[in-house]
Amino acid sequence: MARKQGSHSDITGPRIEEAAAQLIARHGYAAVSMRQIATEVGVQVGALYNYTPDKQSLLFDMMHNHMDTLLSALKAENINGDALTRLEAFTRFHIRFHLPRPDQVFIAYMELRNLDPANFAKIGVMRRSYEDALADILQQGETEGAFAVSDTRVAARALIAMLTGLSHWYREEGQLEIARIETIYWDLVRKAVSI
Amino acid sequence: MARKQGSHSDITGPRIEEAAAQLIARHGYAAVSMRQIATEVGVQVGALYNYTPDKQSLLFDMMHNHMDTLLSALKAENINGDALTRLEAFTRFHIRFHLPRPDQVFIAYMELRNLDPANFAKIGVMRRSYEDALADILQQGETEGAFAVSDTRVAARALIAMLTGLSHWYREEGQLEIARIETIYWDLVRKAVSI
DNA sequence: GTCTATAGCGGGATAGAC
DNA sequence: GTCTATCCCGCTATAGAC
Numbered sequence: 192m193a194r195k196q197g198s199h200s201d202i203t204g205p206r207i208e209e210a211a212a213q214l215i216a217r218h219g220y221a222a223v224s225m226r227q228i229a230t231e232v233g234v235q236v237g238a239l240y241n242y243t244p245d246k247q248s249l250l251f252d253m254m255h256n257h258m259d260t261l262l263s264a265l266k267a268e269n270i271n272g273d274a275l276t277r278l279e280a281f282t283r284f285h286i287r288f289h290l291p292r293p294d295q296v297f298i299a300y301m302e303l304r305n306l307d308p309a310n311f312a313k314i315g316v317m318r319r320s321y322e323d324a325l326a327d328i329l330q331q332g333e334t335e336g337a338f339a340v341s342d343t344r345v346a347a348r349a350l351i352a353m354l355t356g357l358s359h360w361y362r363e364e365g366q367l368e369i370a371r372i373e374t375i376y377w378d379l380v381r382k383a384v385s386i
Numbered sequence: 387m388a389r390k391q392g393s394h395s396d397i398t399g400p401r402i403e404e405a406a407a408q409l410i411a412r413h414g415y416a417a418v419s420m421r422q423i424a425t426e427v428g429v430q431v432g433a434l435y436n437y438t439p440d441k442q443s444l445l446f447d448m449m450h451n452h453m454d455t456l457l458s459a460l461k462a463e464n465i466n467g468d469a470l471t472r473l474e475a476f477t478r479f480h481i482r483f484h485l486p487r488p489d490q491v492f493i494a495y496m497e498l499r500n501l502d503p504a505n506f507a508k509i510g511v512m513r514r515s516y517e518d519a520l521a522d523i524l525q526q527g528e529t530e531g532a533f534a535v536s537d538t539r540v541a542a543r544a545l546i547a548m549l550t551g552l553s554h555w556y557r558e559e560g561q562l563e564i565a566r567i568e569t570i571y572w573d574l575v576r577k578a579v580s581i
Numbered sequence: 582g583t584c585t586a587t588a589g590c591g592g593g594a595t596a597g598a599c
Numbered sequence: 600g601t602c603t604a605t606c607c608c609g610c611t612a613t614a615g616a617c
Contacts, residue, residue: 219499221416224592238601246593301496304414345570352551353544360543375540383578419610433583
């Protein structure tokens with residue numbers, strides 16, 4: 192892990208992101224020092240500042256990348272059809288996207304407080320956009336008479352909290368289990384909004 | 387708010403807990419300094435150490451008190467009857483207990499990482515105990531044939547995550563609304579576990 | 582019980598050599 | 600691009616006067 196003086200590498204950037212994500216997810220942004228991150232990467236502190244202007248940008252970029260990837264992936268799913276079909280697609284997409292990224296999910300939900308006001312606002316918009324995608328599906332279900340939720344925005348938040356909670360305790364216990372987890376959660380979601 | 391030198395007060399203890407809870411909920415344990423807490427209370431830093439041996443104890447005591455109050459209150463509810471009745475009682479209890487304590491809820495779920503290993507273990511036991519209370523109800527429902535959840539432990543976690551997520555965004559917009567929120571969430575829970 | 586003062590440490594960030 | 604060295608600041612916790 193230790194690097195020699197003068198050893199150059201153009202993969203230091205990605206390694207910083209990885210190390211920072213791991214450490215921040217485990218200990219929290221405020222509790223992790225730039226020195227710790229540098230040690231984990233195998234460079235000296237000064238080297239980090241070739242890749243990020245400051246610690247805050249490190250956090251924001253991680254969260255922004257995460258939300259950006261999430262929204263792009265959701266869009267790419269191109270979820271169409273009747274409300275029930277779309278809800279199932281959304282639910283399974285959410286689980287499949289979030290489960291392999293426990294660190295990013297943790298950070299995205301725990302470190303909002305540590306964002307500068309301007310950065311907080313930007314992430315807030317992205318989060319609301321994701322929430323809206325689910326709320327839209329629920330609204331369609333109401334219109335079609337397929338769902339019964341008295342408040343689509345509240346229900347959307349409730350369901351996302353339920354689904355995301357999964358990422359807070361689930362740790363890979365074999366790939367086979369994921370399918371089962373998906374089914375359990377889809378059952379809960381499907382019935383929760385049913386007539 | 388500012389206190390004069392030599393002014394004594396036996397209510398400083400409680401005020402420290404309040405101030406610490408507010409600040410930590412808003413900014414995070416690691417980001418809040420003892421100086422900030424002292425300023426908020428209106429004393430100098432040294433005075434805090436008449437009430438707590440160190441910063442870590444401040445955090446642990448807050449979380450321990452919260453969990454202790456939660457478990458006592460749950461026990462006092464004495465939830466009996468058939469599974470559906472008990473589930474409704476649990477759901478409404480959870481919401482009524484958590485909504486007035488947004489700071490403590492936030493801390494209890496966000497600051498686990500900042501507990502010493504020994505303290506972490508103690509809080510973990512208490513959290514699991516609360517989870518078990520709900521899992522028991524779900525198990526009873528399975529036995530009675532009133533509920534259909536394929537995994538009671540997973541379902542318990544999912545439902546608690548959903549219910550607790552409420553505390554993360556709900557802010558008092560008039561007491562009247564609480565009844566409505568309770569109904570919306572009870573509808574979701576009831577249907578989620580239904581046959 | 583609270584104050585002032587300070588010890589001792591570790592933090593973020595920068596400068597300049599290589 | 601990385602290193603070493605360092606500035607300056609704020610942190611937790613303690614000591615001793617009042």
